[in-house]
Amino acid sequence: MSTSDNSNRxxxxxxxxxxxxxxxxxxxxxxxxxPIDYLMLDYLxxxxxxxxxxxxxxxxxMGYARDFIGAVESIxxxxxxxGVRVIANAGGVNPPxxxxxxxxxxxxxxxxxxVRIGVVTGDDLLPRLDELIAGGHVLANMETxxxxxxxxxxxxxxxxxxxxTPIVEALSKKANIVITGRSTDTxxxxxxxxxxxxxxxxxxxRLAAGIIAGHIIECGAQCSGGNCLYDWQNIPDxxxxxxxxxxxxxxxxxxxxxxxxxxxxxxxxxVTEQLVYEMGDPHSYITPDVVAxxxxxxxxxxxxxxxxxxxxxxxxxxxxxxxxxxxRAGFKAVGTLVYSWPDALPKAQLADxxxxxxxxxxxxxxxxxxxxxxxxxxxxxPLAGDPGDPPEVQLRFGVRGEDKSAVERFTREIAPLxxxxxxxxxGFAGGRPKVEEIVAYWPALVDKSVVQTRVEVLG
Amino acid sequence: xxxxxxxxxHARSGDKGDTANVGLIAIDPSWYRVLERYVTRERVAAxxxxxxxxxxxxxxLPNLNALNFLLHGALDGGGTLSLKxxxxxxVFSTAxxxxxxxxxxxxxxxxxxxxxxQWPTYQRSPKE
Numbered sequence: 001m002s003t004s005d006n007s008n009r010x011x012x013x014x015x016x017x018x019x020x021x022x023x024x025x026x027x028x029x030x031x032x033x034x035p036i037d038y039l040m041l042d043y044l045x046x047x048x049x050x051x052x053x054x055x056x057x058x059x060x061x062m063g064y065a066r067d068f069i070g071a072v073e074s075i076x077x078x079x080x081x082x083g084v085r086v087i088a089n090a091g092g093v094n095p096p097x098x099x100x101x102x103x104x105x106x107x108x109x110x111x112x113x114x115v116r117i118g119v120v121t122g123d124d125l126l127p128r129l130d131e132l133i134a135g136g137h138v139l140a141n142m143e144t145x146x147x148x149x150x151x152x153x154x155x156x157x158x159x160x161x162x163x164x165t166p167i168v169e170a171l172s173k174k175a176n177i178v179i180t181g182r183s184t185d186t187x188x189x190x191x192x193x194x195x196x197x198x199x200x201x202x203x204x205x206r207l208a209a210g211i212i213a214g215h216i217i218e219c220g221a222q223c224s225g226g227n228c229l230y231d232w233q234n235i236p237d238x239x240x241x242x243x244x245x246x247x248x249x250x251x252x253x254x255x256x257x258x259x260x261x262x263x264x265x266x267x268x269x270x271v272t273e274q275l276v277y278e279m280g281d282p283h284s285y286i287t288p289d290v291v292a293x294x295x296x297x298x299x300x301x302x303x304x305x306x307x308x309x310x311x312x313x314x315x316x317x318x319x320x321x322x323x324x325x326x327x328r329a330g331f332k333a334v335g336t337l338v339y340s341w342p343d344a345l346p347k348a349q350l351a352d353x354x355x356x357x358x359x360x361x362x363x364x365x366x367x368x369x370x371x372x373x374x375x376x377x378x379x380x381x382p383l384a385g386d387p388g389d390p391p392e393v394q395l396r397f398g399v400r401g402e403d404k405s406a407v408e409r410f411t412r413e414i415a416p417l418x419x420x421x422x423x424x425x426x427g428f429a430g431g432r433p434k435v436e437e438i439v440a441y442w443p444a445l446v447d448k449s450v451v452q453t454r455v456e457v458l459g
Numbered sequence: 460x461x462x463x464x465x466x467x468x469h470a471r472s473g474d475k476g477d478t479a480n481v482g483l484i485a486i487d488p489s490w491y492r493v494l495e496r497y498v499t500r501e502r503v504a505a506x507x508x509x510x511x512x513x514x515x516x517x518x519x520l521p522n523l524n525a526l527n528f529l530l531h532g533a534l535d536g537g538g539t540l541s542l543k544x545x546x547x548x549x550v551f552s553t554a555x556x557x558x559x560x561x562x563x564x565x566x567x568x569x570x571x572x573x574x575x576x577q578w579p580t581y582q583r584s585p586k587e
């Protein structure tokens with residue numbers, strides 16, 4: 001395809017899921033609410049891979065975002081009859097198992113003849129970890145500088161963030177559902193634009209535009225009125241919030257829009273809030289495909305709920321890929337109790353002191369003990385100032401450490417406070433806190449040359 | 460004149476590991492230079508002193524009328540390690556907007572900044 005054929009063509013990529021646990025209604029509403037070409041579903045946050053890895057440990061057929069199966073089930077007519085193509089990183093740590101489940105769903109729905117599933121693998125570095133370390137790949141923690149060897153025996157998963165190229169390949173092999181593992185969130189949006197418009201692998205500005213389009217819609221409604229602080233009181237009809245759609249042109253400019261008759265609001269302000277979300281150095285938004293420069297972005301209101309995005313500059317990527325590593329990092333538990341007026345805060349503070357003394361008396365040692373006073377200072381700390389005498393305050397008390405039995409013992413010290421601690425206490429109906437194993441995140445870099453992605457198209 | 464950030468800016472925050480980022484956006488484009496001049500890296504470090512354990516970085520995005528701050532050591536280890544309610548730094552945005560700036564009256568009037576005597580100037584300075 002040459003760009004001249006594309007001069008007036010618009011490609012629509014709709015976001016239907018901003019994380020695993022997002023609104024189940026959104027994919028269907030995006031598929032049915034108006035014209036779209038692609039539905040992009042982002043399921044993976046930093047911590048999601050570790051949750052999926054735990055599920056795969058319990059059952060080797062799991063380890064992917066199961067919500068995805070419900071999502072495709074709700075839109076089979078759009079996929080099979082209207083040609084909407086779906087791109088999702090729902091594969092998690094097990095893309096082939098995810099593809100199996102989608103295939104079975106297609107058979108149940110009687111549409112398997114018109115469904116071709118592309119599966120992208122190769123991001124999983126776990127089986128090669130020792131070989132990589134032996135070969136001099138230190139996989140140092142990007143935050144602390146520590147080499148991975150320090151926690152090697154506790155590693156649960158290791159996945160490279162991969163870019164748009166294998167998704168483009170799956171689309172060119174006529175896949176209408178593309179399932180990846182740890183693709184970057186932004187590649188899920190950029191890949192179909194690169195495929196449709198035939199952008200070159202070194203067309204830095206347009207690739208960067210596709211990445212920034214992806215960044216804007218990867219958190220679903222967070223750019224279309226959800227979690228929008230500016231004028232939040234007047235954002236209309238959040239109950240029917242419209243998820244965002246990128247209307248892209250071949251030249252790399254695009255409009256952020258949403259279906260008609262939906263709620264929420266798309267404005268320069270809502271889009272800007274999403275642009276700065278989870279931002280690092282805005283000059284260098286590094287992806288496997290391109291380094292995008294957020295200081296080049298220009299925004300223009302072009303009508304109700306329409307923002308045009310243009311001017312974007314990009315430059316060549318680095319020779320590294322980011323790696324998402326999950327490792328076992330001990331145990332934690334968090335318990336809560338609610339104290340009521342009068343003097344809710346001093347009562348909760350006394351309970352905190354009593355609890356700490358009892359844990360000390362038991363000889364329990366933790367890496368960290370944190371108490372917060374929800375309703376007084378939990379989220380803004382001393383910046384919140386004097387809370388006065390609020391109607392209630394929740395004591396939220398957490399511990400973490402390597403010793404599971406100590407954390408377990410802690411969980412049995414919350415309930416006794418109801419009868420043997422400060423007065424006017426309630427809100428303990430949830431029962432004893434649960435002990436949770438911590439699977440922590442270890443970000444690292446690896447040479448691009450050691451990661452080979454594979455694309456298989458089934459059907 | 461005392462000007463509260465909440466009245467001249469909006470914000471969104473998020474996390475990368477143990478670092479929280481706060482994107483601070485001028486409500487009126489002409490107020491961006493107030494943010495640029497007065498919401499310095501030092502000022503933000505003083506604002507969050509005792510709340511974060513690491514350094515503060517600042518980046519400028521005049522094209523979006525926005526500043527981006529990285530607050531290191533903000534999240535008790537971050538992600539799944541953190542015991543905090545706000546383990547993912549989602550409301551550092553509004554904590555930032557509590558900041559009160561002392562703007563020269565003439566400049567504040569020229570830019571039509573909404574001010575109020577109700578807001579005491581934030582007391583802690585980087586020199587303390």
